[in-house]
Amino acid sequence: MKKIYFTVGPTQLYPTFQKHITLALSEDICSISHRGQTFKDLYKNTDEALRKLLSIPQTHHIFFTSSSIESMERILQNTVEKYSFHIISGEFGKKFYEFSTLLQKQPKEITIPHDKNFLFSTIKIPKNTEIICVTHNDTSTGIALPMQDVITIKQQVPNALMAVDLVSSAPYGDIDYSQIDIGFFSVQKGFGLPAGLGILIVNDKAIEKSQFLEKKGIITGTYKRFSSLLVNEKNWQTFETPNILEIYLLEKITKDFLKKGIEIIKKETEEKANIIYDFFESSRYQPYVTNKHFRSQTTLVIDVKGETKKILTAFSKKGFILGSGYGKHKEAHIRIANFPAHSLTQVKQLLNEFNEL
Numbered sequence: 088m089k090k091i092y093f094t095v096g097p098t099q100l101y102p103t104f105q106k107h108i109t110l111a112l113s114e115d116i117c118s119i120s121h122r123g124q125t126f127k128d129l130y131k132n133t134d135e136a137l138r139k140l141l142s143i144p145q146t147h148h149i150f151f152t153s154s155s156i157e158s159m160e161r162i163l164q165n166t167v168e169k170y171s172f173h174i175i176s177g178e179f180g181k182k183f184y185e186f187s188t189l190l191q192k193q194p195k196e197i198t199i200p201h202d203k204n205f206l207f208s209t210i211k212i213p214k215n216t217e218i219i220c221v222t223h224n225d226t227s228t229g230i231a232l233p234m235q236d237v238i239t240i241k242q243q244v245p246n247a248l249m250a251v252d253l254v255s256s257a258p259y260g261d262i263d264y265s266q267i268d269i270g271f272f273s274v275q276k277g278f279g280l281p282a283g284l285g286i287l288i289v290n291d292k293a294i295e296k297s298q299f300l301e302k303k304g305i306i307t308g309t310y311k312r313f314s315s316l317l318v319n320e321k322n323w324q325t326f327e328t329p330n331i332l333e334i335y336l337l338e339k340i341t342k343d344f345l346k347k348g349i350e351i352i353k354k355e356t357e358e359k360a361n362i363i364y365d366f367f368e369s370s371r372y373q374p375y376v377t378n379k380h381f382r383s384q385t386t387l388v389i390d391v392k393g394e395t396k397k398i399l400t401a402f403s404k405k406g407f408i409l410g411s412g413y414g415k416h417k418e419a420h421i422r423i424a425n426f427p428a429h430s431l432t433q434v435k436q437l438l439n440e441f442n443e444l
């Protein structure tokens with residue numbers, strides 16, 4: 088039986104994946120040198136395609152990491168001497184905060200509730216904040232933060248940087264890069280690729296901060312400190328041997344998305360999310376995030392009243408692989424991914440199966 092993965096990452100591969108990987112093998116991509124012209128062209132073309140798809144301006148550089156968890160560590164090492172501020176909306180934002188403590192910084196945080204009205208305007212950001220860290224879409228809770236609200240509160244500390252975790256919202260999320268200094272995502276979520284590549288988007292202001300810290304004698308890392316990433320990027324290179332195959336696949340998928348059009352991808356994402364939320368609103372299960380203003384369009388979390396195991400087992404028998412809840416909600420929630428790899432037809436089939444349950 089052909090399975091369909093509605094898990095939130097890794098997830099269903101994008102439908103053109105097989106074609107691209109077959110081509111990669113015929114082009115010996117797994118054997119080429121990362122110091123040769125083929126790789127330089129690959130980095131440059133991937134950079135161009137991503138810029139076009141996500142409207143990333145020339146003020147921002149595109150670097151590769153191995154994962155977004157890694158990117159969190161790199162960001163804190165390179166931009167914070169002491170004070171980071173974290174807007175936490177789930178377990179991923181919490182990890183970002185905890186990393187800051189582990190790196191011996193002095194982070195502060197505010198946690199957004201999933202079940203109450205919450206006004207961003209009530210957030211007070213300490214004046215000494217060096218960077219504000221935000222999760223655009225927290226995959227553990229299904230809370231998505233409206234970026235306009237976030238950008239408005241950042242005005243309290245105009246000199247601070249802002250880093251946004253876009254892991255499970257890209258390419259869907261509308262991000263105005265002129266308003267943020269750093270964005271990052273991984274490819275095993277919205278891009279429908281295997282895990283093993285992180286994309287880290289950093290502007291000149293953040294790189295200058297990292298150079299300032301270096302001059303002060305603060306350790307910002309080794310091969311992946313921002314100044315090293317920058318020197319290598321200028322030559323379309325990476326310090327380490329990167330995941331060349333995955334970069335190749337990312338370029339191909341990004342071009343597929345461009346061909347389809349980002350506006351169509353967004354429209355389809357919202358259409359699918361709406362029918363899923365509507366369905367569960369009138370079922371005995373309920374969306375976990377009660378405040379509609381904060382509901383994710385890409386990773387939908389449903390409170391299934393402790394029936395997670397029963398549902399996952401029943402659906403797996405029919406070839407639908409769903410995600411369990413995250414962490415302490417493992418047995419209480421299910422999570423449904425709504426990425427470009429998931430078609431409207433598949434979503435409708437999934438909801439039909441719920442009717443049969």
Ligand SMILES: *Cc1c(COP(=O)(O)O)cnc(C)c1O
Pocket residue numbers: 096153154155156157179222224225226227252253254255273274282285
């Ligand atoms: C998956 C995820 C991460 C971690 O990404 P990795 O590629 O596993 O490092 C971070 N933040 C969010 C919101 C995620 O969904």
